[in-house]
Amino acid sequence: MGANHPHERVDEGTNGHVDKSSPYIAFEHVSKSFGSLSVLDDVSFFVLPGETLCILGRSGVGKSVSLQQIMGFLKPDSGSILVAGENICGYTEEQMQVVRKKVTMVFQNGALFDSLSVGENVAFPLRERGELVEDQILQIVNGLLEMVGVAGMADLLPSDLSTGMKRSVAIARALSSQPQAILYDEPTTMVDPLMGRLLGDLIQKLKHQLKLTSIVVTHDMRFAEKLADRVLFLHEAKAHFFGTMTEMQKSQDPIIRQFLDLDALVLPA
Numbered sequence: 001m002g003a004n005h006p007h008e009r010v011d012e013g014t015n016g017h018v019d020k021s022s023p024y025i026a027f028e029h030v031s032k033s034f035g036s037l038s039v040l041d042d043v044s045f046f047v048l049p050g051e052t053l054c055i056l057g058r059s060g061v062g063k064s065v066s067l068q069q070i071m072g073f074l075k076p077d078s079g080s081i082l083v084a085g086e087n088i089c090g091y092t093e094e095q096m097q098v099v100r101k102k103v104t105m106v107f108q109n110g111a112l113f114d115s116l117s118v119g120e121n122v123a124f125p126l127r128e129r130g131e132l133v134e135d136q137i138l139q140i141v142n143g144l145l146e147m148v149g150v151a152g153m154a155d156l157l158p159s160d161l162s163t164g165m166k167r168s169v170a171i172a173r174a175l176s177s178q179p180q181a182i183l184y185d186e187p188t189t190m191v192d193p194l195m196g197r198l199l200g201d202l203i204q205k206l207k208h209q210l211k212l213t214s215i216v217v218t219h220d221m222r223f224a225e226k227l228a229d230r231v232l233f234l235h236e237a238k239a240h241f242f243g244t245m246t247e248m249q250k251s252q253d254p255i256i257r258q259f260l261d262l263d264a265l266v267l268p269a
């Protein structure tokens with residue numbers, strides 16, 4: 001079952017709107033190895049603007065490596081990667097910093113600054129921009145904390161928060177840089193089912209209210225069912241499946257069936 005290929009690049013118009021019919025992020029025949037370990041072999045997929053792609057697959061199949069290549073932290077050995085409509089292969093660190101203002105990543109551990117309060121963490125990208133006065137910053141920070149469900153926690157330190165709350169704050173901080181797309185690495189790992197649901201609701205809300213393009217790496221099928229417009233299933237270094245969740249659920253491919261059936265055993269309906 002091969003992956004579809006993206007058609008054209010995303011062209012940003014003069015008014016900053018993106019072309020909704022062309023991919024916002026795309027892999028075209030991407031391969032990546034570490035020494036003799038082939039992690040991705042000729043992988044292609046795409047995400048349209050405003051859509052959510054869930055990347056599924058067993059541990060170690062290259063889900064995080066895919067996200068890291070989108071962010072430019074790792075480079076593919078071959079193939080090309082389109083981010084925000086630009087082919088980023090060959091981009092310098094300086095060029096990637098511009099791309100990372102449009103596409104940001106929320107790490108599993110939140111990657112918050114431990115010595116800064118929650119509010120200061122969220123304010124950090126706003127202060128870096130240097131365009132806003134303190135009152136405006138405070139207003140935006142409080143609005144974002146409310147949006148992600150941790151209102152009133154601005155003065156706490158990250159160590160005072162649960163894992164799920166830290167992730168919500170990391171999402172608020174990502175939003176404060178006004179990205180067009182967010183990449184989430186395993187957002188429901190190590191949080192309880194209720195927090196997992198809240199994070200899912202939040203990602204959904206950001207998609208609908210802010211029209212954000214998202215890629216969500218997850219093991220959690222329930223989570224993917226709720227969020228995914230499209231699914232990429234990685235298996236043995238290949239894009240084993242790329243299509244809609246409904247198509248995946250109907251698939252009779254034995255490897256996909258095994259993945260779905262095992263998940264159903266672990267998480268009974």
Ligand SMILES: Nc1ncnc2c1ncn2[C@@H]1O[C@H](COP(=O)(O)OP(=O)(O)OP(=O)(O)O)[C@@H](O)[C@H]1O
Pocket residue numbers: 034037039057058059060061062063064065066
């Ligand atoms: N910088 C690196 N150097 C060497 N090997 C790496 C590097 N990053 C990842 N790998 C290897 O690439 C493989 C894929 O890793 P990746 O983190 O993408 O897996 P994953 O699908 O996200 O799995 P998990 O759900 O367990 O995080 C693993 O075998 C990992 O050890």
